[in-house]
Amino acid sequence: xxxxxxxxxxxxxxxGTSLTIQCQVDSQVTxxxxxxxxxGQSLTLIATANQGSEATYExxxxxxxxxxxxPNLTFSTLTVSNMSPEDSSIYLCSVGGxxxxxxxxxxxxxxGSWLTVV
Amino acid sequence: xxxxxxxxxxxxxxxxxxxTINCTxxxxxxxxxxxxxxxxxxxxxLLLKATKADDKGSNKGFEATYRKETTSxxxxxxxxxxxxxxxxxxxxxxxSSGSARQLTFGSGTQLxxxx
Numbered sequence: 748x749x750x751x752x753x754x755x756x757x758x759x760x761x762x763g764t765s766l767t768i769q770c771q772v773d774s775q776v777t778x779x780x781x782x783x784x785x786x787g788q789s790l791t792l793i794a795t796a797n798q799g800s801e802a803t804y805e806x807x808x809x810x811x812x813x814x815x816x817x818p819n820l821t822f823s824t825l826t827v828s829n830m831s832p833e834d835s836s837i838y839l840c841s842v843g844g845x846x847x848x849x850x851x852x853x854x855x856x857x858x859g860s861w862l863t864v865v
Numbered sequence: 866x867x868x869x870x871x872x873x874x875x876x877x878x879x880x881x882x883x884x885t886i887n888c889t890x891x892x893x894x895x896x897x898x899x900x901x902x903x904x905x906x907x908x909x910x911l912l913l914k915a916t917k918a919d920d921k922g923s924n925k926g927f928e929a930t931y932r933k934e935t936t937s938x939x940x941x942x943x944x945x946x947x948x949x950x951x952x953x954x955x956x957x958x959x960x961s962s963g964s965a966r967q968l969t970f971g972s973g974t975q976l977x978x979x980x
Contacts, residue, residue, distance in 0.1 A: 780967050788972075789970045841968075852966065857908055858908040
């Protein structure tokens, strides 16, 4: 499958700070999504990252808290702003709608960014 | 809206036992169905998928059949190994073909296989 790289893979962050997570794909993809997985929970969609325009956020998530950029078809960032302990989660980048191994409607995931807020 | 209901865990089995993890869904139209696996400390990996009714997805000895009449996509494996210990997620995409869409996930089932 495609290589989907996320940075950082893990981090411990101070309350009140912000952290930007990067997602890089080794081929162009149509769709990029950001999910959150809170400890012991399932995945919740934060937003769809739209290339060249504002992201589309799901209910309960807002741009001020989770600003997202997507400057091209292979890269996106998610920022978690003004963090609190409740933001301690795994944040996962996912992609689909590319060519070759990531064509069609299958979604592939990065390894995740494991954030702990103290 | 779309939803996925997964068998609650955790599930603990002995090595070589038979595994079934139940998954049912609610969706309009003709969704695609997926099983993802999350090994300890890792992200999600696609395990198998099915895009239309009666399709059987299979991979690494795991199988699941898309049953439209029962709106189910149960995961099975005939003989589990210790290395299968992981969390398994059933997921749904609202379309059967074309461009990728966001997924709706079940709650996940923790599987532990004992030697």
